[in-house]
Amino acid sequence: xxxxxxxxxxxxxxxxxxxxxxxxxxxxxxxxxxxxxxxxxxxxxxxxxxxxxxxxxxxxxxxxxxxxxxxxxxxxxxxxxxxxxxxxxxxxxxxxxxxxxxxxxxxxxxxxxxxxxxxxxxxxxxxxxxxxxxxxxxxxxxxxxxxxxxxxxxxxxxxxxxxxxxxxxxxxxxxxxxxxxxxxxxxxxxxxxxxxxxxxxxxxxxxxxxxxxxxxxxxxxxxxxxxxxxxxxxxxxxxxxxxxx
Amino acid sequence: xxxxxxxxxxxxxxxxxxxxxxxxxxxxxxxxxxxxxxxxxxxxxxxxxxxxxxxxxxxxxxxxxxxxxxxxxxxxxxxxxxxxxxxxxxxxxxxxxxxxxxxxxxxxxxxxxxxxxxxxxxxxxxxxxxxxxxxxxxxxxxxxxxxxxxxxxxxxxxxxxxxxxxxxxxxxxxxxxxxxxxxxxxxxxxxxxxxxxxxxxxxxxxxxxxxxxxxxxxxxxxxxxxxxxxxxxxxxxxxxxxxxxxxxxxxxxxxxxxxxxxxxxxxxxxxxxxxxxx
Numbered sequence: 001x002x003x004x005x006x007x008x009x010x011x012x013x014x015x016x017x018x019x020x021x022x023x024x025x026x027x028x029x030x031x032x033x034x035x036x037x038x039x040x041x042x043x044x045x046x047x048x049x050x051x052x053x054x055x056x057x058x059x060x061x062x063x064x065x066x067x068x069x070x071x072x073x074x075x076x077x078x079x080x081x082x083x084x085x086x087x088x089x090x091x092x093x094x095x096x097x098x099x100x101x102x103x104x105x106x107x108x109x110x111x112x113x114x115x116x117x118x119x120x121x122x123x124x125x126x127x128x129x130x131x132x133x134x135x136x137x138x139x140x141x142x143x144x145x146x147x148x149x150x151x152x153x154x155x156x157x158x159x160x161x162x163x164x165x166x167x168x169x170x171x172x173x174x175x176x177x178x179x180x181x182x183x184x185x186x187x188x189x190x191x192x193x194x195x196x197x198x199x200x201x202x203x204x205x206x207x208x209x210x211x212x213x214x215x216x217x218x219x220x221x222x223x224x225x226x227x228x229x230x231x232x233x234x235x236x237x238x239x240x241x242x243x244x245x
Numbered sequence: 246x247x248x249x250x251x252x253x254x255x256x257x258x259x260x261x262x263x264x265x266x267x268x269x270x271x272x273x274x275x276x277x278x279x280x281x282x283x284x285x286x287x288x289x290x291x292x293x294x295x296x297x298x299x300x301x302x303x304x305x306x307x308x309x310x311x312x313x314x315x316x317x318x319x320x321x322x323x324x325x326x327x328x329x330x331x332x333x334x335x336x337x338x339x340x341x342x343x344x345x346x347x348x349x350x351x352x353x354x355x356x357x358x359x360x361x362x363x364x365x366x367x368x369x370x371x372x373x374x375x376x377x378x379x380x381x382x383x384x385x386x387x388x389x390x391x392x393x394x395x396x397x398x399x400x401x402x403x404x405x406x407x408x409x410x411x412x413x414x415x416x417x418x419x420x421x422x423x424x425x426x427x428x429x430x431x432x433x434x435x436x437x438x439x440x441x442x443x444x445x446x447x448x449x450x451x452x453x454x455x456x457x458x459x460x461x462x463x464x465x466x467x468x469x470x471x472x473x474x475x476x477x478x479x480x481x482x483x484x485x486x487x488x489x490x491x492x493x494x495x496x497x498x499x500x501x502x503x504x505x506x507x508x509x510x511x512x513x514x515x516x517x518x519x520x521x522x523x
Contacts, residue, residue, distance in 0.1 A: 006343035011331065014342070018333050085329035092293050092323045093346035094315040 008103025019194025060181035322391030
């Protein structure tokens, strides 16, 4: 199992290495624009819970970015499936569905970690230093586990690359803006707060922000992310089985 | 050895395979011939575990595809119809990934890569990106990749489609060489001359039904040895003869214009189905 898991992961890493000079700038553009527009220009005089808006924003951006980058593995899978037909090569090999999903999820997590490093460097350029402790990285790991697992499952269900774009618009974009990434959830009415706590990104943003300020994040956030990730992972394994026709 | 028993596949309202039964012997080069849409690729997809049949059973070297799918997948190599290489990776990287997928160790993998790239005459392109290769090179690389884990059964789905005549002949020579080393080869094609040149036995498939399985010579000689093509109402109609003399005699006694040629598998297919393979 480990052998085939590594094969799937290694393939994604080789492709990523080849594209790295294009990927790093693309990982930097959106966060940089958010930092300039919201953090520097608009939020200059805003303070939230004793932190500057820039300090508040960067952990949110990391939560959002680790979500979008781990979810982006779905596009890679679809390119391999619909354009290059590589998925057939993997299906014809003695690779279990579990190993395939695990390899792709691991690749999604790696993307999320690398793009997080890019944001941390951008943060340093704006004079923001966060506490990158173990709980901080654990929250990013679980967040990217959730969304990479979701990505693999959805990539197996869609029938074209166009469907994938639609899913991103309907699933990822709303979460990116509503999950406490850009503003404190206390600004929502109570019913709204209850609603956004259903979203895994809300728990990720909360845990990442709390850890990066040097506090102990609520364990419930980690548990929600872990169990949601496990559910998505096993659904993805079933979806790979279903995709065989 | 491949054993197929009562295989059926239905896609929505299309019955793509109807009770197909096959027995391909060890070391045999078996050609599966039929027009587009006959069910050739569907058969290969089922035999390699890419598609689930609606009913029927398949065993590869004694391993049941349903109950021991991982073991049976280890037995076979697949060269699909469409080029499914990682275009952004190098020749070496593509083969390495395949070796990893088939659980090969590093030393074994590197040794096999070197051997196979020599075999398919691509050792000078080891570090080239796949997107920089020509169509014929990509086809050869796909064959090398399918042979990486030393499969006992090799499935070739239209391996020469889209290639020029010269490159097609090079691939044929390569396929013959692979068979001579003891590999069982299951080949689908709609090129008549490919099946005639390569196959030990040929199966005719039309609209999902297996019509006949026999040697190319047996299939052809049932009609005769020579054929005369004559044009009737804008359609070529062949007439078959057992000897060239009989055919020449026919030409001498008729005023129409004819083309004399040897009987081929296309004639055998035409006489059974009323339609051409291509």
